Amino acid sequence: MQTSIFTRLNALSCTDLSDAMDRLKIVCQCTDIMPLDRTFNLTGKAWTLRYGPIGRDGGSVGDYIDDLEAGQVVVIDNQARLDTTVWGDLLTSTAARKQLAGTVIDGICRDVDRALELDYPIFSRGNWMRTGKDRVRVEAIQAPVTLGGVRVQPDDWLRGDGDGLVVIPAGSLSEVLTVAEEVHQAEEHIRAAIEAGVPLRQARADYGYHALQTPRS
Numbered sequence: 178m179q180t181s182i183f184t185r186l187n188a189l190s191c192t193d194l195s196d197a198m199d200r201l202k203i204v205c206q207c208t209d210i211m212p213l214d215r216t217f218n219l220t221g222k223a224w225t226l227r228y229g230p231i232g233r234d235g236g237s238v239g240d241y242i243d244d245l246e247a248g249q250v251v252v253i254d255n256q257a258r259l260d261t262t263v264w265g266d267l268l269t270s271t272a273a274r275k276q277l278a279g280t281v282i283d284g285i286c287r288d289v290d291r292a293l294e295l296d297y298p299i300f301s302r303g304n305w306m307r308t309g310k311d312r313v314r315v316e317a318i319q320a321p322v323t324l325g326g327v328r329v330q331p332d333d334w335l336r337g338d339g340d341g342l343v344v345i346p347a348g349s350l351s352e353v354l355t356v357a358e359e360v361h362q363a364e365e366h367i368r369a370a371i372e373a374g375v376p377l378r379q380a381r382a383d384y385g386y387h388a389l390q391t392p393r394s
Contacts, residue, residue, distance in 0.1 A: 182334070182350065182354075183220055183221075183248075185354050185358070186220050186334060186336055186345070186354070187218075187220045187336075188361075189336065189354075189357050189358065189361055190338055190340065190361075191336055191337065191338050191340045191341055191342065191343050192340055193357045193358075193360050193361045193364075194336055194343045194345065194353065194357045195343055195390075196357070196360045196389055196390040197353055197356035197357035197359075197360050197390075198343065198345070198353060198356075198357075199390040199391075199392075200356055200360075200389070200390050200391060200392055200393065201349065201352060201353065201356060201392070202392055203346065203349060203353070204326075204327055204328075205327060205343045205344050205345065206325070206327065206341065206342075206343055207281070207283075207300075207324045207325030207326070207327050207341065207342040207343065207344065208325040208326050208327075209302055209325055210281060210282075210283065210300050210301065210302060210324060210325040210341060210342045211300060211301070211302075211341055211342075212298065212299070212300050212337060212338070212339060212341075213286070213289050213292055213293070213299045213300075213301065213304065214292075214293060215339040216339070217279070217296075217298035217299070217300070217337065217338075217339075218298060218337065218338050219250060219278055219279035219281070219298040219300065219335060219336065219337035219338075219342070220278060220334075220335070220336050220337075221248050221249055221250040221277075221278030221279065221334070221335060222248070222249055222250060222332050222333070222334055222335075222347075223249075223250055223252045223329050223330070223331055223332060223333045223334070223335055223344075224245050224249045224250065224251055224252060224319065224331065225252045225253075225254070225317075225318070225319055225320060225321070225322045225329060225330070225331050226239070226241060226251070226252065226253050226254070226315065226317070226318055226319075226322070227253075227254040227315075227316045227317040227318075227320060227322045228253065228254065228255045228256070228263055228284075228309070228313040228314065228315060228316060229256070229313065229314060229316040230312070230313065230314070231311060231312055231313060231314050232314070234314075235314070236313075236314025236315060237310070237314060237315065238263060238309050238310055238313060238314070238315070239315040239318075241315075241318060242268055242271050242272060242275070243271070245272075245275060245277055246275075247275060247276040247277065248276070248277070248278050249277055249278060250277070250278045250279050250280070250281060250335050251264075251272065251277060251279070251280040251281070252281050252322060252324060252329050252335070253280065253281070253282045253283065253284065253322075254283050254284075254322035254323050254324060254329075255282060255283055255284030255285075255309070255313065256283065256284070256323075257283050257284060257302065257325075258284045258285070258313075259284070259285055259302060259303065259305070260305075260307065261284075261285075261307050261308065261309045261312045261313060262284070262285050262286055262287040262304070262305060262306070262307060262308060262309055263282060263284055263285075263286070263309045263313060264280055264282055264286040264287070264299065264301075265286065265287045265288040265291075265308075266287075266288035266290075266291035268280075269288065269291045269292050269295060269297050269299070270291060270295070272297060273295040273297040278298070279297065279298030279299065279300065279337065280297075280298070280299045280300070280301075281299075281300040281301070281324060281335060281337065281342055282299070282300070282301040282302070283301075283302065283322075283323060283324045283325055284301065284302060285301055285302055285303050285304055285305050286299055286301050286304050287304055287305060287306050287307075287308075289304045298337065300337050300341075300342050319331045324342070324344065325342070327344045328344075329344050330346070330347065332347050333345060333346050333347050334347065334350060359389075360389050360390070363384045363385065363386065363389055364384075364386075364389075366380075366383075366384050367380045367381060367383075367384050367386060370383065370384075
């Protein structure tokens with residue numbers, strides 16, 4: 178079952194899924210969370226972590242990475258901070274060795290050369306060198322977090338590609354897949370039609386292009 182879901186999701190683009198969830202009135206598009214490299218692709222279930230300011234009580238960036246399993250996506254909510262990083266080369270190396278699906282950060286990362294070298298997918302708001310040690314602390318693990326304005330629950334699904342990142346709520350997965358596959362098939366039909374010489378206006382009309390993303394009620 179898990180393999181089937183992965184295969185179906187991986188065959189869909191973020192644009193397919195975004196249009197489908199627009200139709201279903203599901204907020205899914207993670208604003209400004211983009212891949213470090215446009216070739217990065219990511220599909221997997223969320224394992225969540227939220228950071229907060231260090232405060233008077235101290236705390237640390239945590240040593241959580243050993244607890245994750247192959248295929249999971251590390252989802253880090255650093256409250257969109259751009260002044261301190263929460264992911265670097267040691268985490269990238271460990272995550273790649275453990276065959277995690279990738280890391281997504283509402284915030285920034287560093288040591289990007291390691292991610293590029295290992296072809297390890299990271300999606301974030303950017304990169305900068307300043308450490309999060311002594312600046313942030315773990316506030317919650319495996320709890321609801323926010324990623325680019327989208328709520329993410331543990332075990333929700335994530336799909337990322339060159340166009341960005343979307344979150345698929347676990348409870349809506351079946352419906353989202355069905356509609357996204359319909360969107361994908363319609364656009365494939367339109368593409369085939371225009372390659373056969375049909376005017377774009379006509380091809381779009383034939384397959385309902387302008388309403389693919391429109392809610393049905």
